[in-house]
Amino acid sequence: MSRKEELLSILDSVDEEQQTILKKLVDEIVFLEERMAELKELPFIRVHPEKKTKQEATVAARQYKEMSQSYMNGIRILSSVVRHEGEGIDVDPVQEFLKSYGKQ
DSSP, X not given: OOHHHHHHHGGGGSOHHHHHHHHHHHHHHHHHXXXXXXHHTXXXXXXXXXXXXXXXXXXXXXXXXXXXXXXXXXXXXHHHHHHXXXXXXXXXXXXXXXXXXXXX
């Protein structure tokens, strides 16, 4: 199952109108995850060659920070909508997914 399919599967409890909107959000979340994974491969700190205590964040670090904020906002929106729609359901699919995703 692809990452997009995983995220879309948690939207089963949401009405079709909201699913249409949230599918675009899922696309953005998947995009951000892919870009963030690429950025993780780059250095986040640049050390001055002569003054080792002088360090600065790289462009990759700044981009990662911005993307991670957008990513977390997207996850919060998904979680909020699914939790609201799933009231009365004992298991929150987003919470279950986040638990399993964190174990990878």
